Amino acid sequence: MNLASMTSQLLFLLLLSTGIFFFAKRIGVIRRNIRSGRDWDGSDRKAERWATMARVALGQGKMTARPVAGVMHILIYVGFVIINIEILEILIDGLFGTHRVFAFLGPVYDFLIASFEWLAAGVILACIVFFVRRNGIALARFKSNELKGWPSLDANIILVVEVLLMFAFLSMNAADAIAQSRGLDHYVPAGSFPVSSLLTPLYAGLTNAGLIAVERGMWWFHIAGVLAFLVYVPYSKHFHIILAFPNTYFSNLNPKGQMDNMAAVKKEVDLMMDPQADPYAAAPASEGPPERFGVKDASDLTWKQLLEAYTCTECGRCTSECPANQTGKLLSPRKIMMSTRDRVEEIGKQREAQGGEWKPDGKSLLGDWITEEELWACTSCQACITACPINISPMGIILDMRRSLIMEDSKSPESITSMFNNIENNGAPWAFPAGSRGDWTQEV
Amino acid sequence: MAHRGRSQQGAAAIGPKKYNHTMSSIHIPTMAEMTASGQAPEVLFWVGCAGSFDDRAKRITKAIARILHASETSFAVLGQEESCTGDPAKRAGNEFLYQMQAAQNIATLNGYGIKRIITGCPHCFNMLKNEYPELGGQYEVLHHTQFIRELIETGKLRMSGDQPFKGRRITFHDPCYLGRANGEYLAPREVITKLDAELLEMRRCKQNAMCCGAGGAQMFKEAEPGEREVNHARTDEALETQPEVIATGCPFCNTMMTDGVKNANQESNVEVKDIAELIAEAADLLEAPAP
Numbered sequence: 001m002n003l004a005s006m007t008s009q010l011l012f013l014l015l016l017s018t019g020i021f022f023f024a025k026r027i028g029v030i031r032r033n034i035r036s037g038r039d040w041d042g043s044d045r046k047a048e049r050w051a052t053m054a055r056v057a058l059g060q061g062k063m064t065a066r067p068v069a070g071v072m073h074i075l076i077y078v079g080f081v082i083i084n085i086e087i088l089e090i091l092i093d094g095l096f097g098t099h100r101v102f103a104f105l106g107p108v109y110d111f112l113i114a115s116f117e118w119l120a121a122g123v124i125l126a127c128i129v130f131f132v133r134r135n136g137i138a139l140a141r142f143k144s145n146e147l148k149g150w151p152s153l154d155a156n157i158i159l160v161v162e163v164l165l166m167f168a169f170l171s172m173n174a175a176d177a178i179a180q181s182r183g184l185d186h187y188v189p190a191g192s193f194p195v196s197s198l199l200t201p202l203y204a205g206l207t208n209a210g211l212i213a214v215e216r217g218m219w220w221f222h223i224a225g226v227l228a229f230l231v232y233v234p235y236s237k238h239f240h241i242i243l244a245f246p247n248t249y250f251s252n253l254n255p256k257g258q259m260d261n262m263a264a265v266k267k268e269v270d271l272m273m274d275p276q277a278d279p280y281a282a283a284p285a286s287e288g289p290p291e292r293f294g295v296k297d298a299s300d301l302t303w304k305q306l307l308e309a310y311t312c313t314e315c316g317r318c319t320s321e322c323p324a325n326q327t328g329k330l331l332s333p334r335k336i337m338m339s340t341r342d343r344v345e346e347i348g349k350q351r352e353a354q355g356g357e358w359k360p361d362g363k364s365l366l367g368d369w370i371t372e373e374e375l376w377a378c379t380s381c382q383a384c385i386t387a388c389p390i391n392i393s394p395m396g397i398i399l400d401m402r403r404s405l406i407m408e409d410s411k412s413p414e415s416i417t418s419m420f421n422n423i424e425n426n427g428a429p430w431a432f433p434a435g436s437r438g439d440w441t442q443e444v
Numbered sequence: 445m446a447h448r449g450r451s452q453q454g455a456a457a458i459g460p461k462k463y464n465h466t467m468s469s470i471h472i473p474t475m476a477e478m479t480a481s482g483q484a485p486e487v488l489f490w491v492g493c494a495g496s497f498d499d500r501a502k503r504i505t506k507a508i509a510r511i512l513h514a515s516e517t518s519f520a521v522l523g524q525e526e527s528c529t530g531d532p533a534k535r536a537g538n539e540f541l542y543q544m545q546a547a548q549n550i551a552t553l554n555g556y557g558i559k560r561i562i563t564g565c566p567h568c569f570n571m572l573k574n575e576y577p578e579l580g581g582q583y584e585v586l587h588h589t590q591f592i593r594e595l596i597e598t599g600k601l602r603m604s605g606d607q608p609f610k611g612r613r614i615t616f617h618d619p620c621y622l623g624r625a626n627g628e629y630l631a632p633r634e635v636i637t638k639l640d641a642e643l644l645e646m647r648r649c650k651q652n653a654m655c656c657g658a659g660g661a662q663m664f665k666e667a668e669p670g671e672r673e674v675n676h677a678r679t680d681e682a683l684e685t686q687p688e689v690i691a692t693g694c695p696f697c698n699t700m701m702t703d704g705v706k707n708a709n710q711e712s713n714v715e716v717k718d719i720a721e722l723i724a725e726a727a728d729l730l731e732a733p734a735p
Contacts, residue, residue: 065652257625258574261546262539266579269543273551294537323655323678328671377668380535380660381620386651399660402537416536419664423541427527428493429664438523440491440502441472444509 005097012094012223019227026234030310033348036358037303038291042250049249052391057248062389066317069133072126076162079119079126080241086116086169090223100176103190113191117173120166121195127159127166134159141316146335151237151314158238161229168222174199175206175215184208240313244390247311250304251391256382259399264291294403297364298344301397308392309341318384318394324377331377333384333394339369340397366401375401376413470513474523475556485520487512487591488558490572492565493528494695500702501695507724508564508588514729515600519562525552529571536661543579546571550581560584562591564720566621566694567659573626587622589632589693589719596638604728609639614722615646615687617678617701618653619694632693635719639726644685654678656704658696679704683714690716 042049055061060077064070092101102109134142134155142152173196179187203214233239240247271277295301298309318333319325325332343365351358366375378398385393405411412420419429427434478485489512495505512519527549530542553561561583563569573585586594595601614636622628629650636643648654657667657674667673679701682690690705692698695718702716 255570255574255626257570257621259534261543261575261578265539265543269540269547272544273547293539321652323657323674324668324670326654327657327667327674327677329668330670331668373668376665377670378660379620379655379657379662379674381655382624383620383652383655386624399535399537402535403539404537406537407539412536413665415665416661419532419536419661420538420541423528423530423533423545427545428497429528429532430493430497432497434527435524437491437496437526438472438474438521440496440505441474441509441521441523443502444470444472444506444513 009095009097015224015227016091016094019230022231023234026231029348029352030234030239033344034303034306034310036299036344036348036351037301037306040302040304042304045253048253049251052251052253053245053249056251056389056391057244060389062391065387065389068129069315072129075119075122075126079123082119083116083123083169085112087223087226090219094223099186100188100190103188109190110192113173114194117170117193117195120169124163124166127163131156131159141320141334144316144319144332144334146332146338147314147316151338154236154238155314157232158236161225161232165222165225165229168218168225170196171199171203172196172215172218172222175203175211175218178203178206179208179211179215182208182211184212237312237314240311240390243307243311247307247390247392250307252385252393252396256385262293262403264293292404293407294405295397295400296366296404296408298340298347299358300404301340301344301400305340305393305397305400306344309337309344311390312337312341312392313390314338315389317387317389318392321383321387323379323381323383329377330371331374331398333398336370336374336394336397337392340365343369366404370401372405372411374398375405470509472509473520474525475520475558476523476525478520479556484557486518487560487562487586488553488556489519489521490561490563490565490568491521491526492563492568492695494699495564496526498695498699500699504564504695504698504718504720507718507720508562510724510729511588511592511595511601511720511727512562514727515595517595517600522552527552529568529576531567531571532661532664534571534575535659536664546576546579546581550576550579553581553583558583560586562586562588564588564695564718566619566625567696570621570625587628587631587693589622589635590628592635592720592723593631596635601723602728603638603640603726607640608726609641609689609722612639612641612689613644613685613687614639614641614689614691615644615682615685616649616691616693616719617646617656617682617697618650619692619697620653620655620659622693623653624651632691632719635723636691639722641689644687646681646685648681654681656694656697656700658700663696663699673704673707675700675704676707679708683708683710687714689722690714691722692716692718 060070060074063073089100089102093099105112133139134152173191173193176187176191177193177196178200180189203211206214233241292300298306312334314334316334319335322331322333347358350361375398378395380395380399382395384395385391422429422431426432428437473485475488489508491505494501496502528545529549530545533545534542561572563572563585566587569585569587572581572583592601616632616636618629622632633643646653654677655674656678682701690701692701698716698718705711705714705716
């Protein structure tokens with residue numbers, strides 16, 4: 001083993017551990033932020049949960065509801081998953097100073113490399129289509145207000161980086177193939193290069209040294225890019241590539257129309273309805289501070305809802321199916337998820353800065369990020385939930401926030417207040433006397 | 445519009461044929477009455493607030509009652525003992541009010557030992573079916589289109605030989621709380637098929653159907669500022685199919701679509717009717733044995 005090889009192995013080890021360190025650190029932060037949410041029990045119906053995850057995340061079951069985006073996404077997804085086998089080889093080569101360590105597989109290796117190349121070409125194609133959809137055709141859901149600035153840039157960075165990484169991968173193969181044909185040291189004949197052979201003319205004129213420089217350069221650029229991507233992803237909407245799996249595992253398995261019955265309210269109602277209850281009895285000593293009704297801030301959400309916020313990849317299918325949004329109202333279900341994520345991130349940062357203890361900062365998700373106008377535009381139609389390719393429920397957060405508006409702040413549009421009064425007084429949302437409820441029976 | 449002439453003709457021909465609304469011949473028993481005489485009905489007809497108080501929705505209620513009567517279904521209503529399920533209160537954020545309503549209704553229903561409920565309102569359907577069980581109210585709950593399908597399948601309800609809707613263009617607007625909320629897309633369509641009508645699907649239907657704009661307590665408030673009303677947008681989608689009838693399965697959708705049709709100045713061409721009304725007009729209700 002020579003010095004150059006050892007240096008390069010050490011450099012590789014350093015690069016790899018740095019990437020993994022920052023990735024793990026960021027995962028720790030996200031994990032802590034998600035776990036700061038309220039309890040939610042997803043320990044039931046395991047078989048059904050695995051099946052849902054397999055169908056929706058692994059099988060991309062809801063993606064093809066929109067055929068163009070769906071097929072392109074599946075191409076990138078399959079490419080990403082399968083090309084990772086190649087990453088394994090790169091890791092071994094980098095750490096042990098080998099070159100194409102799996103070459104001994106012979107025809108199997110040729111097949112693998114050829115399929116990686118086809119997939120890389122597919123990924124490049126899909127990324128270009130996506131880039132054009134976002135920036136050229138400018139589909140409405142990619143031009144909404146909530147995507148201005150960082151979210152749009154984030155999406156474009158990912159697309160450009162993916163193209164660059166795939167280009168580096170193909171260039172590396174092209175240079176390798178030429179080196180193999182020249183019989184250069186280390187470059188054992190291995191692999192089949194159906195796509196990268198198109199790039200051969202780019203590098204065929206290089207000297208041996210130039211060729212090796214290109215091959216090594218692309219190899220390093222590719223792996224360094226992959227590691228940088230690893231660190232970047234958990235800061236990005238792109239984190240769905242990992243969180244889509246737990247998020248779909250913890251999908252809501254109940255009918256979509258079923259809203260939870262608040263246990264705290266049930267306790268009080270039971271007490272009120274109980275003829276044996278002593279109305280003057282002192283309230284039982286409660287453990288800890290009383291829970292707030294509904295959701296005012298991100299800290300009132302369940303961990304599952306926070307997981308959804310981190311999982312959202314801002315595709316906007318929810319918003320484009322939302323009847324309120326379609327008719328020009330302020331509500332955008334995607335923005336509800338994005339605001340939630342922004343706020344939980346902010347709370348997390350403050351908590352960290354204050355040594356693990358979060359002191360309220362006078363701001364809240366409801367009010368400073370999400371307005372009442374947005375909440376009151378929801379028709380609770382569940383189109384957003386149905387449209388989400390990974391079963392996120394923006395509607396759940398919206399309705400939980402209405403609970404806070406009503407039960408904590410008594411804030412509602414006047415007509416809603418009258419509706420409440422009517423139900424309370426007449427048992428109907430309109431001001432008809434309860435006694436006339438059966439009048440229709442006289443007219444049949 | 446190209447279809448105006450034909451549709452007008454269609455609409456004129458459809459009106460109530462067999463039943464005179466002012467004729468009061470059917471006795472609708474209440475649970476209190478039945479219990480007093482030592483009887484128990486097979487099903488409870490949960491009418492809902494819209495069906496009890498709203499003039500347009502009452503016509504749907506009466507159609508359901510006539511179907512139940514003609515099919516010799518043993519049924520009763522709660523009458524004055526029925527109260528709002530709490531859906532609009534809950535979806536507007538008032539969990540207290542909802543749970544008070546639920547507790548009261550469950551006490552009433554359990555007091556009568558109710559097992560099976562049918563209702564014409566998908567919001568009541570969703571509450572009774574999905575949200576009451578945890579609070580102690582466990583019933584088999586059917587939407588009226590599910591029950592009508594059952595009546596037809598078991599031969600208890602027969603379509604008349606002279607089908608008033610034969611070949612008519614009918615489109616069905618999926619109620620969110622029957623469709624997406626509870627996955628029932630088939631029952632209403634299968635019932636419409638029995639009318640020998642031409643069932644037209646809107647561009648967005650079933651799980652992709654657009655909301656009429658009434659749910660989530662929107663029915664009881666002004667819409668938020670925007671470019672247009674949700675029900676107008678949805679009605680446009682329905683009108684694209686060039687229907688003679690827009691069929692609904694929810695009293696709130698019915699109100700919203702009726703308003704949408706008026707807004708589009710199509711009320712002389714297109715009728716908005718609940719599936720129960722269509723069936724009440726098309727089935728052999730009068731030929732059923734007298735009570």
